[in-house]
Amino acid sequence: MSRGGIVPEPIARLPWRVILLVVAIGTFGQVVLYSAAGGSLHPWALSQGLRFYVFVAGAIALSYVPERVWRAGAIPAYGGLVVLLVFVELLGAVRGGSQRWLDLGFIRLQPSELMKPAIVLACAxxxxxxxxxxxxxFSAIWPAALLIGVPAAxxxxxxxxxxxxxxxxxxxxxMFLAGIPLRLFVGGGIGIAIAAPLAVNFLLHGYQRNRVLIFLDPESDPLGTGYHISQSKIAIGSGGIWGKGFLQGTQSHLDYLPEGHTDFVFATMAEEWGLIGGCLLIFAFLLVIRWGINVGQNAGTRFSRLTAAGLSTTIFxxxxxxxxxxxxxxxxxxxxxxxxSFGSSAQMTVLLCLGILMSIDRENRRRVRW
Incomplete structure (x- = not known):
């Protein structure tokens, strides 16, 4: 027991500052979704909130998993997700023109989201x-490149x-944090820059190619492919310093801003909460990322150091x-x-990263205590 015997020690030793900060970010997200729906809990804010608090509880539960379990399960988990990605290609559900989900009846699983923390664990x-x-x-490069290339493809x-x-x-x-020579990354960057035009023309799908072209010339199709980003800029700019006020946004409420509850939710927020609200939200994320980096710096093993840094940069x-x-x-x-943003996949992935980081942090505290 701790704190006068009121709070059990395992609970008191949780990083409550970070947990409360994450809860504050998630709760603010539900407020933004409430506004994006025109002042209604349906269809986004309520379901998002229920999933969020379940995932937060799951992250806290994961913090009690010993570090050795993450180390032992890293490669098997990676292999299992690669198999699931193959199943997605063979049996996956199609939605919005993409085949990314496995419909298991009780849940619609997106294995590619889970691969984001899994690739960090496997490479670490x-x-x-x-x-x-x-x-x-070279023996330190090609296996890691293969680990990355197979799921990416x-x-x-x-x-x-x-x-x-x-x-x-x-x-x-x-790979970079493990000590792979910097010249290889520089050479790889030059190679990617040279190959980028060929990739845009021959490897990307039509809509992906259009997004790249619109990025290079935003005004070429303002009412077509460039409509999303044009309306996003208008929403962010119209918020000014202090914003238009809660429930007072026009771009999202009048349906000028597409996907204002998912990919472009920051534009929805910035219109109502302004530059100040946007900066405070970014600062809150930076505090979470900084905590994760500090967890890695204090870790006692190479695996935990690489894992903590990799998961923190994934959130970044x-x-x-x-x-x-x-x-x-x-x-x-x-x-x-x-x-x-509305949706469970990214929310689950980030809170999974947080749970593993808290597990490593718990191991650090135990090691220091001994």
């Missing part, structure tokens, strides 16, 4: 098993460019890509704003 486990002296050799097939990029970014982050990629997307600084790739 690979470099944890690799002797430190082998890190700069399967996800691109669905097609889901945004998730495939997130999987590649998460795996590449672990979610936030950064979505914000760049809605502001016109990156092509629209379908990455939601975690804990705020």
């Amino acid at each position: 486990r690979f470099y944890d098993m690799l002797p430190a002296g082998e890190t700069r050799r 399967l996800i691109m097939k669905q097609p889901d460019l945004g998730t495939a990029l997130m999987v590649c970014a998460g795996g590449a982050t672990i 990629f979610y936030v950064a890509i979505n914000l760049a997307m809605v502001m016109g600084l990156a092509p629209v790739v379908g990455i939601p704003l975690p804990l705020v």
Whole structure:
């Protein structure tokens, strides 16, 4: 027991500041969804809130899982998700022109979302098993590249460019942190830049190619492919410093802003809460990410250090890509704003990352205490 015997010690040792901060972000997201629905709990805010608090409870439960379990299960979990991605290709449900879900009856599962933390765990486990002296050799590169490339290719097939990029970014982050020479990343970046025009013309689907072209020239089709980003910019700009006020947004309430409850929810929020509200939301996310990085810095094993840093940067990629997307600084790739956008997939993934981070943090506290 602790705190005068009132609160049991296992509960008191949870990182409550971060948990309450995450709850505040999620609750604010439900407020935004309430407004996006015109002042109604249906169809988004209520269901989002119920799932959110269940997932928060799940994240707290995951914090009690020992670190050795994550280490032992990293590769098997990765292999299982690759098999599920193959099943998606063979048996997956089609929705919105994409084949990304497995309909299990009681739940509609999107394995590609779970692959985002799984690729971090798998790559961290690979470099944890690799002797430190082998890190700069070719034998440290091609297995990790294969671990990343197989699920990324399967996800691109669905097609889901945004998730495939997130999987590649998460795996590449672990490779970089593990000590792969910087010159290889520079060379890879140059190679990608050279191959990008060919990929845009021959590998991407038509709608994906149009999104890239609209990003390069936003005004070329303002009423067609560029409509989303044009209306998003208008919504963000019209909010000004302080915003129009709660339930006073016009772009979302008058249906000028498409997907104002999912991918472009930040624009819906910024119109009503202004620059101040947007900056406070971004600052809250940065505090969560900073905590995750600190967990990695205090970790006692290579696996936990790489895992904590990789999961923290996964959350960062979610936030950064979505914000760049809605502001016109990156092509629209379908990455939601975690804990705020409507939908359970990204919410579940981010809270899964949080649960694993809390598990590593608990291990750090135990090690320091001993």
